[in-house]
Amino acid sequence: MLLDVVLTTSALTSQAISGKTLVAIDILRASSTIVTALANGCRAVIPVLTPEEAFELKKRDPDVILGGERKGLRIPGFDKGNSPLEYMSSDIVGRRLVLTTTNGTRLIRKGQEADTLLVGSLLNAQAVAREVLKLKRDTLLACAGTLDRFSLDDFVGAGSIVREIVRFSPDVSLSDIALAAMKVSASGDPVLSLKESFHVRKLMELGFAQDLDYCSRLNLYGVVPRLTEKGIECLEKV
Template sequence: MVSVHLLPSLMPAGALRGGVAVVIDVLRATTTIVHALAHGCSAVMPCGEIDEARQIAGRLPRGSAILGGERQGEPIPGFDLGNSPGDYTADACRGKTLVMTTTNGTRALLASLEAEVVLVGAFVNLAATVQRLIHEERPIHLVCAGTDGRISYEDSLLAGAFASRFVDLEHRLANDEAEIVRNMWERIQEIVWSREDYGTPPGEEPPLIRYLKRGRGGRRVTELGLHADIAAAATINRPDCHVVVELARDPLRLLVSK
């Protein structure tokens, strides 16, 4: 069974217990986490607050940590990097632990800890994550981070892409939210996939970039001039990001699942 939770605050108490959660924050935390781990970070440690992140990074061996994240879309003063996927290159990430706090995404991860398994979902690792869950018998929960406590368009689209794929694999949709986002995605998927398969005509913006710009989160990223971040988030099944990202515990850290 597949359920969608459009915000962490909308999850019924105990809903995730015994299940698998896929946390989604397309713009930009989960996209950035996948980039960081795919490009060489040994782990990502999600934090809810800025001071917590600084304290955790300070306890790691000197030179081994990257402090990364944002508040209201902008880099945090004193941090090494912001929340732009493209900043997490192999040179920046190799062998480092990313200690990360963001406005929405890391908090959604921390709100999903009662799930038995917690994965990180983005368009860039969509196929890898679906493949990991093909034979999953536990309930699957798609947890959208949202934007500042409000439902986000871009997270709903990705949840819809997951839901549509799971239906193809004969998983049953368990709530109305899953049906709603699946229908959202299926209304646009033909044009999105056609551009993925055949390319975008010269001078035309890829359709998924246009869709991601429509929501409040996309408009905010655009206002900040971070157009490359939207393009990165709109890349479906990026070859160098074909990884499954899973949360380990004691201590909490995100790793590439082997």
């Protein structure tokens, strides 16, 4: 089994994902929001590209929750933003969440042709690692990046998942970039690593310091979100 990492959504190609498991990673904040919502009882997350697509789904099913952001802030007319802390309330239990974000949902939609698409974050790194090993195929950890640029927070997240996989199965093969991600993630406190990134500075300016602390928590949940025909569902809990 080979583990590899791609650094941005724009670098993800159909050839790269063919026949592989894809782990979609957008630490700040779409991946963390999806993991949190499913861990707290959300039935499924439907990733869409635009607010217009989300509003159309709301017309068809008024019970869905609209969540997402543009420039880090809640989209006008939406029920919730992209802070994972908004997805711990009882109003999401048993309901579907239609989510659109600047980076993360675009990555998921682009990677949907992978044999299996999982959503990974620091919050569920160990659970995702176990599922990757269970699937027994080459795996690509895809970082969303920020506006198609390298983002340190996603790189740390990918490295943390690689580190968990290697801990369970030391004989897996790593590409050089997967090895580099693992070493960066192991070099210190994830919160400190994330605080040094450009993306984090922007979120801090918008008042989302609590999101940073929350999204940096390692292995908080044992959920493994997987893309299905019904959306992203929590098919595994470990």
